[in-house]
Amino acid sequence: MNIYREQLLDHYQNPRNFGKLEQATSVSTNENVSCGDTITVFLKINSKNIVEKMMFDGEGCAVSIASASLLSEYVVGKAIITLKKLTIDDLLKIIGAELTPSRIKCAALSLSSLQQALNNFR
Numbered sequence: 001m002n003i004y005r006e007q008l009l010d011h012y013q014n015p016r017n018f019g020k021l022e023q024a025t026s027v028s029t030n031e032n033v034s035c036g037d038t039i040t041v042f043l044k045i046n047s048k049n050i051v052e053k054m055m056f057d058g059e060g061c062a063v064s065i066a067s068a069s070l071l072s073e074y075v076v077g078k079a080i081i082t083l084k085k086l087t088i089d090d091l092l093k094i095i096g097a098e099l100t101p102s103r104i105k106c107a108a109l110s111l112s113s114l115q116q117a118l119n120n121f122r
Helices: 003-013 062-074 088-095 101-120
Strands: 026-032 037-045 051-059
Touching (some): 003 062, 026 101, 037 062, 037 101, 051 101, 088 101
Antiparallel strands (some): 026 037
């Protein structure tokens, strides 16, 4: 088992920043209808448009939960303008593991929830 797969498994079994963020300034939920995964992203964004905290809630496979966990650590301290430019390729680099096309859809769920929450923020 390579180190990236171990990291994914660890983030699935012990997700970081899992739960609801009561003081969220933006929230977004997305669902992957093909497999039933659902991820809700909660963001706390400060007056300088920097993400101070991201938490997530939902249900899904190991890849969708682990990618949301990894993403929740990555976004802290970053500007909205930077995060809006994140692509699926960027997310795959953050995850660090090669995924099949169907698993890429699972990983992309957290990214689409994040970007929708960023776009909803005013």
